[in-house]
Every structure is written in C-alpha cells, then in structure tokens.
Amino acid sequence: MLLIHCPHCQENRDEEEFSYGGEAHIVRPLEPEALNDQAWADYLFFRTNSRGIHHEMWYHAMGCRRYFNATRNTLTYEILETYKTGTQPTIVGASA
Amino acid sequence: MKKYSGFSLLKNALSYHENWQKVWRSPTPKKHYDVVIVGGGGHGLATAYYLAKIHGITNIAVIEKGYLGGGNTARNTTIIRSNYLWDEASQLYDLSLKLWEGLSQELNYNVMFSQRGVLNLGHNLQDMRDIERRVNANRLNGIDGEVVSPQRIKEIAPLINISSDSRYPILGASWQPRGGTARHDAVAWGYARGADALGVDLIQQTEVTGIRRQGGAVIGVETNHGFIGAAKVACVTAGNSGVVAAMAGLRLPVESRPLQALVSEPVKPCLDTVVMSNAVHGYISQSDKGDLVIGAGVDSYNGYGQRGSFHVVEHTIQAICELFPSFSRVRMNRQWGGIVDTCPDACPIISKTSIKGLYFNCGWGTGGFKATPGSGYVFADTVANDHPHPLAAAFSLDRFNTGALIDEHGAAGVAH
Ligand SMILES: Cc1cc2nc3c(=O)[nH]c(=O)nc-3n(C[C@H](O)[C@H](O)[C@H](O)COP(=O)(O)OP(=O)(O)OC[C@H]3O[C@@H](n4cnc5c(N)ncnc54)[C@H](O)[C@@H]3O)c2cc1C
Ligand SMILES: [Zn+2]
Numbered sequence: 001m002l003l004i005h006c007p008h009c010q011e012n013r014d015e016e017e018f019s020y021g022g023e024a025h026i027v028r029p030l031e032p033e034a035l036n037d038q039a040w041a042d043y044l045f046f047r048t049n050s051r052g053i054h055h056e057m058w059y060h061a062m063g064c065r066r067y068f069n070a071t072r073n074t075l076t077y078e079i080l081e082t083y084k085t086g087t088q089p090t091i092v093g094a095s096a
Numbered sequence: 097m098k099k100y101s102g103f104s105l106l107k108n109a110l111s112y113h114e115n116w117q118k119v120w121r122s123p124t125p126k127k128h129y130d131v132v133i134v135g136g137g138g139h140g141l142a143t144a145y146y147l148a149k150i151h152g153i154t155n156i157a158v159i160e161k162g163y164l165g166g167g168n169t170a171r172n173t174t175i176i177r178s179n180y181l182w183d184e185a186s187q188l189y190d191l192s193l194k195l196w197e198g199l200s201q202e203l204n205y206n207v208m209f210s211q212r213g214v215l216n217l218g219h220n221l222q223d224m225r226d227i228e229r230r231v232n233a234n235r236l237n238g239i240d241g242e243v244v245s246p247q248r249i250k251e252i253a254p255l256i257n258i259s260s261d262s263r264y265p266i267l268g269a270s271w272q273p274r275g276g277t278a279r280h281d282a283v284a285w286g287y288a289r290g291a292d293a294l295g296v297d298l299i300q301q302t303e304v305t306g307i308r309r310q311g312g313a314v315i316g317v318e319t320n321h322g323f324i325g326a327a328k329v330a331c332v333t334a335g336n337s338g339v340v341a342a343m344a345g346l347r348l349p350v351e352s353r354p355l356q357a358l359v360s361e362p363v364k365p366c367l368d369t370v371v372m373s374n375a376v377h378g379y380i381s382q383s384d385k386g387d388l389v390i391g392a393g394v395d396s397y398n399g400y401g402q403r404g405s406f407h408v409v410e411h412t413i414q415a416i417c418e419l420f421p422s423f424s425r426v427r428m429n430r431q432w433g434g435i436v437d438t439c440p441d442a443c444p445i446i447s448k449t450s451i452k453g454l455y456f457n458c459g460w461g462t463g464g465f466k467a468t469p470g471s472g473y474v475f476a477d478t479v480a481n482d483h484p485h486p487l488a489a490a491f492s493l494d495r496f497n498t499g500a501l502i503d504e505h506g507a508a509g510v511a512h
Binding site: 001002015016019020022023037038041042044045046047048049050051054056072074075076077 | 498
C-alpha cells in the first residue's frame with residue numbers, strides 16, 4: 001500500500017484514493033498528421049518502463065481530482081517526490 | 097537421458113532412490129552458440145526444446161539469472177484455457193492447449209495437466225452478451241465451449257452462491273471443459289530435462305547484462321560471467337523484457353506491473369474446477385495438495401519489486417467470499433507477487449526486431465502460463481527460420497505501427 005503525497009492537497013493520502021496515469025513527460029506531438037506510423041506508435045504505445053527511477057502521473061480521483069507527477073523507484077516502490085504537472089522533477093537518475 | 101517409467105521407479109526403489117540420474121547437467125558455457133535464449137522460464141525452456149527437437153538446432157544455451165522456472169512460471173495460478181475472442185489469439189492458445197494434452201507423454205515427465213474445466217462467470221446482461229459472443233466465436237474456431245446456466249454452474253461447483261439476491265448475482269458462465277490446470281514447476285523442469293537431453297546447455301545463476309551488436313546484427317551477450325557469442329539471441333524475459341530490450345537500444349510497448357496470488361492452508365477436496373470472474377475480479381481453483389489457489393488483480397502501477405499493494409489482495413478476497421461464502425473461514429497461508437509484462441492490447445509479442453538475429457517473446461502479461469508449449473513452439477520456428485511462424489505473424493512488434501492490434505482485454509480481462 002502506497003502513501004502518496006498530493007502536491008495540490010498538500011497531504012499524504014492512501015493509494016486507494018488515486019489512480020495511476022502511466023509514464024509522465026510524454027509530449028503530445030503538435031502535428032500528429034506530420035508523423036509517420038512508427039513515430040505515432042512510439043508516442044501511443046512504446047514506454048521506457050524503467051527499472052529504478054520512474055517519473056509517472058497520478059490522479060487524485062477521490063480527492064481534489066487533479067493530476068500530478070511522482071518520481072518513484074520501481075524496485076523499492078519508494079516515492080521520492082511528487083510535483084505539480086507542468087513542473088520538472090528535482091530527482092533524476094539512471095535506471096537500476 | 098534415462099526414461100522415467102513404472103519399471104524405473106521400482107528399480108530405483110531397490111537402491112532407496114539414491115541413484116536417480118541428475119535431471120539436467122550444469123555445464124560451463126561454451127564460447128559460442130548458434131542460439132542463446134535469455135530467460136529460463138517455461139517459455140524460454142520450451143523454445144529451446146522445440147528448437148532442438150523440431151529444428152535440429154542443438155548448439156543452444158539458455159541463460160537464466162536465477163534458477164530455472166523461478167520467475168512468473170513459479171508464481172502463477174496455472175489456469176489453462178483457450179477461449180479467447182479473436183481468431184489470432186484463440187488459435188495460438190488452442191495450439192498450446194493441444195500441446196498440453198500430449199505434453200506429459202511428449203516429455204516423459206508428468207506435468208500434472210488436469211482438464212477440470214474452466215468457468216468464466218457473467219454477472220450482468222453485458223457480461224452475458226460478451227460471453228455468448230465469445231463462446232460463438234470459439235465454436236467457429238473449433239474450440240470447445242458452452243454457455244451454461246446458474247443451475248448448471250451449481251452442479252459443476254456446488255459450493256458457489258447462485259442466489260439472485262447476492263450483491264453480484266451470477267447470471268451464467270462460459271464453460272470450457274478442456275481447460276484446467278497443470279503443475280507450474282513440472283512444466284519448466286520437463287522442458288528443461290528434454291532440452292538438456294537434446295544437448296542444450298542450461299546455464300543458471302548467470303545474468304545477461306548487455307547485448308553485443310556489430311553492424312546492425314547481434315553477435316552475442318555480455319553476462320556477469322563474461323561474454324558469450326551467439327548468432328541469434330532470443331529474449332524470453334517476461335517482466336524484465338523492457339530492461340533487456342534497452343540493452344539493445346530498443347523500447348517495447350510493454351509495462352511491467354506486479355501481479356499477486358495467494359494460497360490457503362490445505363483443505364479437503366471441495367472445488368474440482370476453475371472458477372473465474374471478470375466482474376468481481378477473482379479466480380480460484382484447488383491444487384492437488386488441497387490449497388485454494390487464488391489470483392488477485394494486477395496492481396495499477398509499474399513495478400519490479402515482486403510484491404504489490406495489500407488492497408488488491410483484499411478486493412480479490414472479497415470477491416471470492418462473495419462467490420463462495422463458506423471460504424470466508426479458510427485461512428490464507430502464503431501470498432506473493434510476480435512481475436508481469438503487460439501489452440496495450442493484452443496480447444503477446446512474438447517477433448523479430450530491427451536488429452538482425454535478435455528476437456523477442458514477451459508481453460504475455462497476466463496470462464502466459466497456459467501458452468507455454470505453444471509459445472515455445474511458434475517462437476522456435478520463428479527463430480530457426482528467421483521468419484514468423486504463421487500463428488505468430490499477427491503478434492509481431494510491427495502491429496503497433498500498423499494499428500492491427502488484437503484486443504483481448506475482454507477475454508483476458510481478469511488476470512490469470
Ligand atoms: C501471480 C500470477 C498469476 C498468474 N496466473 C496465471 C494463470 O493462471 N494462467 C496463465 O496462463 N498465466 C498466469 N500468469 C502469467 C504467467 O505466469 C506468465 O505469463 C508466464 O509464466 C511467463 O513465462 P515466461 O517463461 O515468459 O516468464 P518467466 O517464468 O518469468 O521467465 C523469465 C525468466 O527470465 C529471467 N531473466 C530476466 N532477465 C534476465 C536477464 N537479464 N538475464 C538472464 N535471465 C533473465 C528471469 O529470471 C525469469 O526466470 C500469472 C502470473 C502471475 C505473476
Ligand atoms: Zn489532491
């Protein structure tokens with residue numbers, strides 16, 4: 001069970017209040033029609049799937065109903081930081 | 097390889113079972129192999145076996161970082177069925193089911209395949225429409241299946257609660273009599289023994305740490321015990337496939353998630369079939385030892401820690417107690433997690449890659465145990481001929497570029 005700090009509510013809340021949004025910082029292509037199939041597939045389906053430091057989106061579904069990002073270690077599940085959408089992580093690291 | 101038989105059992109009894117031949121060798125790796133298989137789970141071992149047996153390629157190493165069959169193969173709830181919705185998937189899973197039917201004979205190893213049947217329950221009208229559609233599709237593909245009533249379900253599994261005033265009443269189910277369970281370890285061990293006898297080197301406690309390439313082609317793998325050359329490298333590493341792909345500079349449409357299961361204390365025989373429910377999300381069978389084997393849902397987040405969150409297990413237990421009220425008294429013994437490689441369309445990837453001589457078989461997610469024989473069979477063919485086996489062609493990596501996804505979220509909806 002994860003205890004997640006929502007940067008909007010400024011509170012630690014139970015994992016069950018949140019839903020997972022997958023890898024963060026994937027930029028939606030500005031001109032999708034200009035992409036070839038491979039680049040579009042890469043955007044839609046291909047993921048880094050880091051073993052170690054991972055930046056990911058979470059949605060505070062049963063709270064403020066806002067998205068934010070978390071930096072989490074996918075081996076230990078430790079949440080190293082959470083930060084608002086649109087801002088950058090302070091912890092970046094190579095995958096283990 | 098000495099054959100197992102009633103006679104050999106008697107003979108070895110005379111020497112107090114102290115002289116059985118080792119089930120496989122523990123060879124030191126050669127410098128170079130025709131094929132290196134990364135990952136000694138059921139799928140990797142089956143691939144090695146069929147490469148040697150059918151394609152005559154015996155200069156093979158299977159490289160396993162832990163011990164053989166210690167990954168998801170050892171952690172799964174062993175449900176076997178082939179009643180998937182789409183032609184491509186159901187044909188692949190049914191090839192596998194047919195191989196299961198002869199596997200103990202083929203391998204001269206008892207994999208304890210038990211065709212006790214699988215029920216997939218429906219709890220609302222839409223569930224029932226989906227079940228009818230799926231069963232009809234299965235029958236068109238020559239796969240056994242029936243839509244059964246609550247009364248028939250009660251005959252098959254007498255402890256189940258079919259009362260209409262339960263929270264999620266059971267309206268019916270699909271029933272695949274040929275489905276069932278098998279002994280997870282035995283499958284890995286059986287294929288390992290068979291492959292070893294055909295000359296395959298099984299190398300345990302050795303981790304692949306890099307994939308060496310030259311001019312767009314693979315030439316071998318780096319390991320914690322040194323470099324091993326290979327003309328072809330076939331990766332069958334389930335939850336760690338993304339990590340292995342990254343060693344070759346590739347990304348996959350795969351995310352690794354924890355999937356949990358738990359077993360109870362052994363109890364007297366009370367459930368001789370497999371019961372699954374997408375809607376309340378639980379699935380259960382009883383092992384030959386007597387423990388109730390219960391599969392939970394997949395955790396929502398990416399993870400490699402081989403454990404998941406407690407509330408996921410809690411929800412599953414709620415569902416099981418809803419279906420089988422008497423099981424609320426049973427005590428749980430052990431709980432664990434595996435790391436499953438989930439794909440966007442809930443179907444596997446059996447594919448060549450953009451790098452010559454590098455192949456991937458992964459993305460089986462929550463339901464690849466049932467496919468172990470078929471997966472190995474078609475992957476061996478794909479690797480041997482450097483061309484997809486007809487039943488593997490639809491599962492290429494390229495489907496994510498073309499958009500020809502095979503959406504099995506319905507039939508694979510419950511983790512199994
Ligand atoms: C809890 C749970 C329940 C499940 N229930 C079912 C079910 O009821 N029915 C069903 O059909 N499926 C089920 N599954 C799914 C099924 O277990 C898997 O799809 C299947 O076992 C995958 O087999 P595999 O051989 O590909 O993977 P694994 O058995 O995981 O083998 C992969 C191997 O690769 C090795 N490896 C990884 N990286 C490296 C490296 N760098 N170097 C060397 N070796 C490496 C690992 O150590 C591992 O042994 C379940 C899974 C789980 C976790
Ligand atoms: Zn919040």
